[in-house]
Amino acid sequence: MSRHVARRDPRAHWLLLGLGLAVLLAALTLNGYVTGLGGGSGRAGSDVPAGPAAAAVTGGGPVLRLDGDRPVARTMPARTIALTFDDGPDPVWTPRILDALRRNHAHATFFVVGARVNEHPELVRRILAEGHELGSHTYTHADLARLPGWRQDLELDLTSKAISAATGRRETLLRPPYSSVPSALTADDVTALRRSGRIAVLADLDTRDWERPGVPAIVRGATPAGARGAVVLMHDGGGNRAETVAALDRLLPALRDRGYRFSTVSEGLGTAPATVPAPAGARLGGLALRSVQLGAAAIARVMTVxxxxxxxxxxxxxxxxxxxxxxxxxxxxxxxxxxxxxxxxxxxxxxxxxxxxxxxxxxxxxxxxxxxxxxxxxxxxxxxxxxxxxxxxxxxxxxxxxxxxxxxxxxxxxxxxxxxxxxxxxxxxxxxxxxxxxxxxxxxxxxxxxxxxxxxxxxxxxxxxxxxxxxxxxxxxxxxxxxxxxxxxxxxxxxxxxxxxxxxxxxxxxxxxxxxxxxxxxxxxxxxxxxxxxxxxxxxxxxxxxxxxxxxxxxxxxxxxxxxxxxxxxxxxxxxxxxxxxxxxxxxxxxxxxxxxxxxxxxxxxxxxxxxxxxxxxxxxxxxxxxxxxxxxxxxxxxxxxxxxxxxxxxxxxxxxxxxxxxxxxxxxxxxxxxxxxxxxxxxxxxxxxxxxxxxxxxxxxxxxx
Known part of the structure; x- marks a missing residue:
């Protein structure tokens, strides 16, 4: 009912809108995938147990190589403690733990979550700069044994890219989330570790500090019997770690007085360094991954607002x-x-x-x-x-x-x-x-x-x-x-x-x-x-x-x-x-x-x-x-x-x-x-x-x- 001149309605904007919404959904999905992070040592997923692992694995030391015909398990030498920290880096507790280690002249191994590496790359660089070493703890703290093979590979590859972008180096050590001592390994755990192609580091002593049982309990849990060496499992992320920091200031002087030394896993075993130079492609891929992850997090925050x-x-x-x-x-x-x-x-x-x-x-x-x-x-x-x-x-x-x-x-x-x-x-x-x-x-x-x-x-x-x-x-x-x-x-x-x-x-x-x-x-x-x-x-x-x-x-x-x-x-x-x-x-x-x-x-x-x-x-x-x-x-x-x-x-x-x-x-x-x-x-x-x-x-x- 009018003499308005008609033009053809624009159509390309529907394609752009669809692409925009698809990108938004992908970004939110990535953010949901990344932020669905767990912590501590409680087993994820189903409570149905898998079959037990071979005795050669469960009855040996906490440091495992499974890429050969036979599994190789090693333990720390006598009077040698390898302190290990999981679930970081955390912007509050990782610096405090690093300060405690520096006060007590001790080195440790940090098993980092790839998504958190992208959020705090400066902390990962500080870890290496102060003489500590890095290992992978997967990208989203996922239970590898309960994931399909492609997802296992993705978790480890993304973590390597994140570490490469932050430090220029790639890790060779792996601690699977929700793991503790070798005797708790299942057949599925062993299959996942073998597929990873990395050196698996479990623990001799699990302090269960993620439960926050109190400083004395953490100190007791980290103290080996006699003169034995041990890999000690602690946490620098995943929650309030004030008790862990306080326990370090009590544990390290006490064990040193008993003749113990504190080293990284690789140093304690006398093996090659746990990180190697990363190729340029891995560094560039890691930088792109970090940009995408941080962008997705920003989009999720904007959407929430x-x-x-x-x-x-x-x-x-x-x-x-x-x-x-x-x-x-x-x-x-x-x-x-x-x-x-x-x-x-x-x-x-x-x-x-x-x-x-x-x-x-x-x-x-x-x-x-x-x-x-x-x-x-x-x-x-x-x-x-x-x-x-x-x-x-x-x-x-x-x-x-x-x-x-x-x-x-x-x-x-x-x-x-x-x-x-x-x-x-x-x-x-x-x-x-x-x-x-x-x-x-x-x-x-x-x-x-x-x-x-x-x-x-x-x-x-x-x-x-x-x-x-x-x-x-x-x-x-x-x-x-x-x-x-x-x-x-x-x-x-x-x-x-x-x-x-x-x-x-x-x-x-x-x-x-x-x-x-x-x-x-x-x-x-x-x-x-x-x-x-x-x-x-x-x-x-x-x-x-x-x-x-x-x-x-x-x-x-x-x-x-x-x-x-x-x-x-x-x-x-x-x-x-x-x-x-x-x-x-x-x-x-x-x-x-x-x-x-x-x-x-x-x-x-x-x-x-x-x-x-x-x-x-x-x-x-x-x-x-x-x-x-x-x-x-x-x-x-x-x-x-x-x-x-x-x-x-x-x-x-x-x-x-x-x-x-x-x-x-x-x-x-x-x-x-x-x-x-x-x-x-x-x-x-x-x-x-x-x-x-x-x-x-x-x-x-x-x-x-x-």
């Missing part, structure tokens, strides 16, 4: 809506107590383009109105389905038909306004049906001379199908709760095209219906506020309208609404510096629209990706509690909104399904609209195909109810 902000804003919006709804109820009671019985002449203007399915019911509902001083002007905008002829054949009193060449809905409304004789103008869509008392209730607010326009209450007539129920809930919950809030705050940005009333002088004073935006109803309402007039909401003025009956039609309608609303917001952006009603529009309504109609929907697809990530990496009980909690809050809000509109609660059953399909469609509409606006494309009018369901539901009774 965005989700928190969205939740806080959503709850704040709901609180404001509910408070304003209560205030609006009190205001409405005062208005009705002062009902002045406005009876000014009214002209109802109905723009019509191919509205044969509904126009008869629309016009009949108008002329049977209980309001006495009324004329109806139907402006046929070049219809090709006989709309004008149909109205003329009705021969209804007080109804005029004006024909014009197709020029668009705004032009049709302006044509009707030029012919109108009433002091008040009511603009009605060609698929809308009024109740007998609708016009009376709609115009009573004009008793206040400061009121320049009044919004009615639009209801969905074709709500028998699921899509109709969803739109019905949207109208009642979103649109009408918002209108009550806008009314209280004095910043109503939109009078719906289906039902709105204007003072004649205000309408012509702002230049009539604007033709340079697609949301002409929003543009016109904002212009009225800019002119200094108030815009209010009358919930009793009910209009039944036919909502889109298919997802394709809904998309086209909402695409036009969203794009047109953004046009109107940009057009009236300078009202932020104005006073009076215009200032309330600029400082209240426009920021609200920018946040809740544009901003949050734009980030909503990313939030949905975060929800998918949560299904995999977050505790299911917490996720379910959050989802059902929000759903219950929405249901309570919807129930209250339905109560305010005196509607049945039956459609509430469709609310959970609305969150899965309908909500995503509305978000994608905003994405498409923003892209169209940024690229400067002009959007043509999309006319909805009428089915006549509204007319069938309303006609022929004079007081229609669905």
């Amino acid at each position: 965005l989700l928190t902000i969205a939740l806080v804003l959503g709850l704040a919006r709901l609180a404001v809506q509910l408070v304003c709804a209560r205030v609006h109820l009190r205001q409405v009671r005062r208005r009705r107590a002062l009902d002045a019985r406005v009876g000014l002449p009214v002209s109802v203007i109905v723009p019509a383009y191919n509205e044969a399915a509904n126009i008869a019911a629309t016009v009949r509902s108008l002329v049977t109105s209980a309001y006495p001083r009324l004329e109806v002007i139907v402006v046929d905008d070049g219809s090709t389905d006989g709309t004008a002829d149909l109205v003329e054949r009705l021969r209804l009193p007080g109804v005029r038909v004006i024909r014009q060449a197709n020029a668009g809905k705004p032009a049709a409304l302006n044509t009707g306004a030029r012919y109108a004789r009433g002091r008040l103008l009511i603009l009605v869509d060609g698929d809308t049906v009024f109740q007998p008392d609708t016009i009376h209730h709609l115009v009573q607010g004009f008793a206040d001379p400061a009121v320049g326009a009044i919004s009615g209450n639009t209801k969905v007539a074709n709500r028998r199908r699921l899509l109709g129920r969803w739109q019905h809930l949207e109208y009642v919950i979103g649109f009408n709760l918002d209108r009550r809030m806008y009314d209280v705050l004095g910043c109503m940005p939109t009078i719906p095209g289906a039902i709105g009333a204007f003072r004649r002088e205000v309408f012509h004073g702002v230049g009539g219906v604007p033709t340079d935006t697609l949301a002409e109803d929003t543009d016109l309402t904002m212009a009225v506020l800019r002119a200094g007039s108030r815009v209010v909401y009358e919930e009793r003025a009910i209009a039944w309208t036919e909502a889109p009956g298919s997802l394709r039609q809904l998309w086209r309608q909402r695409y036009r609404w969203c794009y047109g609303t953004m046009q109107a917001m940009w057009k009236h952006r300078r009202t932020v510096r104005s006073g009076g009603p215009a200032g309330k529009l600029g400082r209240r309504a426009l920021p609200y629209l920018a946040v809740f109609q544009v901003g949050l929907p734009l980030v909503a697809p990313a939030v949905d990706v975060y929800a998918v990530y949560g299904l995999v990496f977050l505790p299911g009980s917490q996720l379910a509690a959050a989802w059902f909690g929000l759903l219950a809050l929405q249901a309570l809000t919807a129930g209250y909104a339905l109560h305010l509109d005196r509607e049945r609660y039956g459609p509430l059953w469709s609310l959970p399904f609305q969150q899965v399909v309908y909500r995503q469609l509305m978000y994608l509409v905003v994405v498409q609209s923003v892209v169209t606006a940024l690229l400067g494309n002009r959007l043509r009018w999309h006319r909805m195909v009428r089915t006549g369901e509204a007319a069938a539901l309303i006609a022929p009774g004079p007081a229609p109810r669905p």
Whole structure:
């Protein structure tokens, strides 16, 4: 219904959006994989034990080579202690443990987690610089024996890359997580160690310091019997290690007094150094890995912040809506107590383009109105389905038909306004049906001379199908709760095209219906506020309208609404510096629209990706509690909104399904609209195909109810 020039809609942005969401999901998945780190010596995964390992492995020393035909197990020489620390590097406890070792002139071996190496590479460099040695503790502290072969290789390869990027060297030692002494090894453990190709370092003495049993218990657990040498298992990460630090300051002097020396594993056994120079490819790969990991962590933090902000804003919006709804109820009671019985002449203007399915019911509902001083002007905008002829054949009193060449809905409304004789103008869509008392209730607010326009209450007539129920809930919950809030705050940005009333002088004073935006109803309402007039909401003025009956039609309608609303917001952006009603529009309504109609929907697809990530990496009980909690809050809000509109609660059953399909469609509409606006494309009018369901539901009774 317009002469807007149509261009081909951009399509590449959908590919970019899909790629962006895929990258986001991959980043979140990586972060979930990395941050799912354990600690301590408790066995991960299933409690079902595997078969025992060979006696040659379980009965030997803690340092194992399994790459030959026969396993080789070695023990530390007498009076030699190899202190080993797992689960680091930790930004708090690793430096304190290094300080304790330096105070006591001792060296140790640190088995580091690759993901934590990427987070704190400076600590790994310090470990080597102070004469200690490094070994692998896998990338995510994963139980190797319970992983498939490809995952075992990945855990070790990523750890090597992380160490290579941080230090320029590669490790040859491995301590598998959740391991302790050789006697606890299973056949699966041995298979995983053999596959690794590394020297496995277990322990003679497990201090179980991760349980925090107290400093004396840790000291006893680390003290060998007699003059035996030992590999001692301790931790520098995975939790609070204050007891471990204190135990070192007691253990090391005491054992030194007994003639013990403290060395790295390799030094104590007299073997080659535990690290070798890393090739350039490994260093570059490690640097890339670190960048990806840190980037994924940053994205996860940003998503957490965005989700928190969205939740806080959503709850704040709901609180404001509910408070304003209560205030609006009190205001409405005062208005009705002062009902002045406005009876000014009214002209109802109905723009019509191919509205044969509904126009008869629309016009009949108008002329049977209980309001006495009324004329109806139907402006046929070049219809090709006989709309004008149909109205003329009705021969209804007080109804005029004006024909014009197709020029668009705004032009049709302006044509009707030029012919109108009433002091008040009511603009009605060609698929809308009024109740007998609708016009009376709609115009009573004009008793206040400061009121320049009044919004009615639009209801969905074709709500028998699921899509109709969803739109019905949207109208009642979103649109009408918002209108009550806008009314209280004095910043109503939109009078719906289906039902709105204007003072004649205000309408012509702002230049009539604007033709340079697609949301002409929003543009016109904002212009009225800019002119200094108030815009209010009358919930009793009910209009039944036919909502889109298919997802394709809904998309086209909402695409036009969203794009047109953004046009109107940009057009009236300078009202932020104005006073009076215009200032309330600029400082209240426009920021609200920018946040809740544009901003949050734009980030909503990313939030949905975060929800998918949560299904995999977050505790299911917490996720379910959050989802059902929000759903219950929405249901309570919807129930209250339905109560305010005196509607049945039956459609509430469709609310959970609305969150899965309908909500995503509305978000994608905003994405498409923003892209169209940024690229400067002009959007043509999309006319909805009428089915006549509204007319069938309303006609022929004079007081229609669905």
